[in-house]
Amino acid sequence: MTTIVMTGGTSGFGALAVQHLTRPAGTRLLLGARSPGPETFPLDLTRLDSVRAFAAEVRSQLGDSRIDVLLLNAGGIRPDDTGRTPDGYETTFAVNHLAHYLLLRLLLPAIADKARIILTTSGTHDPATGASLAPPRHADADLLAHPDRDPHRHPNAVKAGQHAYTAAKLCTVLTVRALQADPDLEARHLTAIAYDPGQVFGTGLARDLALPLQLAWRLFGGPLGAPIRRVSPVLNTRAAAAAALTDLALGTATPPPGHTYAALRHGELTWIDPSALARNDELAQALWTDSARLVGLTA
Numbered sequence: 001m002t003t004i005v006m007t008g009g010t011s012g013f014g015a016l017a018v019q020h021l022t023r024p025a026g027t028r029l030l031l032g033a034r035s036p037g038p039e040t041f042p043l044d045l046t047r048l049d050s051v052r053a054f055a056a057e058v059r060s061q062l063g064d065s066r067i068d069v070l071l072l073n074a075g076g077i078r079p080d081d082t083g084r085t086p087d088g089y090e091t092t093f094a095v096n097h098l099a100h101y102l103l104l105r106l107l108l109p110a111i112a113d114k115a116r117i118i119l120t121t122s123g124t125h126d127p128a129t130g131a132s133l134a135p136p137r138h139a140d141a142d143l144l145a146h147p148d149r150d151p152h153r154h155p156n157a158v159k160a161g162q163h164a165y166t167a168a169k170l171c172t173v174l175t176v177r178a179l180q181a182d183p184d185l186e187a188r189h190l191t192a193i194a195y196d197p198g199q200v201f202g203t204g205l206a207r208d209l210a211l212p213l214q215l216a217w218r219l220f221g222g223p224l225g226a227p228i229r230r231v232s233p234v235l236n237t238r239a240a241a242a243a244a245l246t247d248l249a250l251g252t253a254t255p256p257p258g259h260t261y262a263a264l265r266h267g268e269l270t271w272i273d274p275s276a277l278a279r280n281d282e283l284a285q286a287l288w289t290d291s292a293r294l295v296g297l298t299a
């Protein structure tokens with residue numbers, strides 16, 4: 001029996017991946033989601049108490065068994081950085097990074113040796129990808145949790161919202177880096193991967209953005225997207241993004257030694273380097289410690 005614990009499996013390419021992941025006989029999927037469904041357990045990533053309750057439910061469902069694949073795919077972007085969670089943290093950062101960090105920490109003791117841990121990030125964390133979103137200036141967890149304390153916060157609300165997203169996705173890559181560097185986890189032969197699906201139109205990601213963006217997102221998710229996909233390496237279909245996520249989760253695709261960043265380009269998994277900031281070990285360690293404090297754990 002292969003046990004998979006997943007977030008972000010109710011919409012977009014994550015929902016397509018669920019169909020592949022549950023196909024092999026002997027697979028058990030424990031899905032954390034806001035909306036109820038089969039094998040689905042309540043999880044709202046805007047609330048750290050919900051993350052703790054979901055982790056406790058997973059531990060209880062597991063009994064003596066262990067997690068073979070932890071797939072943290074949920075995420076979202078808001079039109080600005082003014083949203084605050086009940087815990088008092090900026091919403092985009094809290095959902096994309098802090099909640100998943102806490103879930104990872106709470107579930108690590110229940111993960112099987114040789115398990116795979118996949119966290120979905122975004123190429124927008126890297127200015128070199130050429131995305132139109134404001135690139136991250138830093139990965140300071142305290143400033144990202146409280147952007148009003150950031151002396152260099154972008155004066156434009158939309159750009160500030162984009163920064164919250166790209167910086168949170170930088171934090172995802174750094175979290176995987178810190179995880180892979182942990183000697184205890186190395187001894188357990190865990191594989192940790194930050195997955196960048198490229199740009200995937202037609203998912204629910206644009207649902208909170210301005211109406212023209214929502215419409216363009218929907219339009220290019222259909223046949224109109226095909227011509228631009230041919231010229232841009234970062235554009236991928238939902239099917240390709242789901243297939244690659246499935247390959248990483250089931251171990252059909254494995255990283256070359258020393259690589260933890262998988263980027264989907266022209267529909268194929270590549271193992272390029274993430275951004276310079278994402279390769280900074282000191283930054284990764286500082287983020288790990290600061291995130292632990294923000295979610296109420298010791299480092």
Ligand SMILES: NC(=O)c1ccc[n+]([C@@H]2O[C@H](COP(=O)([O-])OP(=O)(O)OC[C@H]3O[C@@H](n4cnc5c(N)ncnc54)[C@H](OP(=O)(O)O)[C@@H]3O)[C@@H](O)[C@H]2O)c1
Pocket residue numbers: 007008009010011012013014032033034035043044045046073074075076095120121122123196197198199200201203204205206
């Ligand atoms: N599409 C792209 O171009 C692109 C590019 C780079 C990275 N990504 C990343 O890929 C992942 C999947 O995105 P997508 O494009 O497939 O978007 P999507 O269709 O909006 O899917 C997002 C998933 O995250 C879940 N989610 C969002 N907020 C949540 C919360 N507060 N609590 C629990 N679950 C929550 C959603 O659940 P509901 O069904 O309840 O909404 C949904 O299952 C995200 O991490 C996204 O940042 C996407």
